Amino acid sequence: MQLEFLLEQVVNGLVLGGYYLLIALGLSLIFSVGGIVNLAHGAFYALGAYVCVELTQRLGFGPAVVISPLAVALLGILFERFILRRFYTADPILSLLVTFGLAMVAEQAIRMIWGAAPVSTEIPQSFRGSVIVGDFLFSRYRLLILAVVAAILVCVWLLLHKTSFGRVVRAGIQRPDMVAALGIRLQPYMTAVVMLGVGLAALGGAFFAPITTVHPAMGADIMTIAFVVVVIGGLGSFWGVIIAALLVGVVRGIAIHFEPAAGEASIYILMFVVLLVRPRGLLGERIEKFE
């Protein structure tokens, strides 16, 4: 019996990890191509949630969850074109400062537009409740999230590994000078990748809006967990982030099963252990300076 409950926690942890993945993958992608740690990533997550709530009231949840990430991704174009682009070759401290500032501006902007009090929205009736398979219980809504995340992962992987677009992006990550020498302009690719990353964050926000408090500081909250995931996985590594996100979800579930009080601490302990053994993260690139 105990084993079943534990397994249930593991499966639930995988689902939760899938959700963390949406946020962390975007963060990691933007870092890979631009070398920028986007501290404003959480702001796009919050924006995704708010736009989704707003659209849900007008169009219903289905269209809202599709349109809101796309709308926020369009903002991502402006973000890349007018802000990030100036910092690709600059001192990373500058891009940290500017994205950090932007996160604060975005939070205040949300406060001004929607107010400081949280806005509320609900899961559509058809996705409420849980599904029981054998002895396992799943939230119907989280299964939907899991399915969407899995589909997105496949798409992103195909995009990066099976298309000419992906080849240029990957080449750009490894040897930007060589790509430029071949006469390929990297800028449009950068824009597209930033759009993708920002859109993923917004999708995460849109999906979580019905089951969490939608408030102006929600972006800052999610950044903590996103950083834990990318640090464990290795910033910039596609598979590293996936493994780390799932690991974080599962470790938390198991910790809460056995020792609830250590639930939140467990993921930081995991991060600590990983950093001790592999300072670059599980699948991150080797950092000469530290190893």
Add this chain to the structure above:
Amino acid sequence: MTRYSRRTLLKASAAFTGASALGFPAIVRAQTEKIRIGHLTPLTGFLGVIGGYAQLGVKLAADEINASGGILGKQIDLLSEDSINPATAATKAQRMLEQDGAVLLLGEISSASSLTIMQVAERNKKVFFSTGARSDALRGKDCNKYSFHCDIPNTVMVNAVGTALMQKGMVKGKKFFTLTADYIFGHDLLKAAKTFFAAHDANLIGDELIATDVTDFSPYLLKVRQAKPDVVCCNLAGNQVTNLVKQYAEFGFPYPLVGFNLNTGDAWAAGAGNLSGTWPTVWYHTLDNPTSKAFVAAFSKKYGKPPENHAWIDYVTLKLLAEAINTTKSTDSNELIAYFEKQAQFDIGKARKAYFRSWDHQLVQEAYPFTVKPKDQMKDQWDMLVLGDAVPAANEPLETIYPTKEQNPCQMKA
């Protein structure tokens, strides 16, 4: 394209994130002919939303008092800041009393922060009116002469909901599972709940202590299902209540969810279709009496939304303080303490008047259980709750629902 080491980036990111958590002190202005009052309340973190309401409430009270001539003929200079956390709250309280020249302090929602401000108040021998903190311990073993407590304590919230639940036959012989906030407030609330369960033949079959930064409750909900309780009981605080309520609706468990703590702001945030069950409250904007209605009208006019219970409590506290200062003609803390200990009565917008109990400085007042309105009967997004009858019943003394001296020993040093 990355010329700098990743570790440098991460370290710097962490530093920036850390820096954002620190508050910046307000610029101190030199003012002589005004009476300065310090107000602290969390504007960030899991209590930030309801703290925002508290700040709007106290500002409205200060504006109204100033518009009608101030106190002792002087204008109130309200210094209202984000208390952030217990350590910062104490530092700011200290600064307000020592450097900014505040004559007294009020505010706070977090029981942990309230406790540290109480200690500062006692050291400085200035009164502090803890407006929104609910831990019994603050007015029990941790009480001190300089601290007054305006919100209902945990025991009262448990009694208010417990009484309503007993009427529905949901207590005797039932199995309860509690989810409790892991800090002084939650521990205290759980203690009050356990006392109640023991006194009324209910069984507590499981309890989970939950850190205040948890936003996803799914692993805990799986444990709830494993325990198969009759009633699930939420002893959380701030927007954690909202998160739990939303995720509880998501999982769609058959066990009713009730709670011993909820602020109306968190109920509104949970949304109409998510909240159900029976909960306690200290005040709601539909209360039908002149003082309450005038406050709701003024607040709604000024801010474009109805007030939340923390807006109300910070508002009435400053109002009754002004009344006390005008009556005693003094802002001296010792004179105010003497006045309040005479159990002077105040109209706080409820059917019965309230007073500070002399031996533990608790504002004794009515409380209410509430249930949730069906969605199709709501007039607007704020019209969510149906208030039950005030507890204690009209023919019983107010103090019957408050902790007794045995339950909540308070020894004030002279």
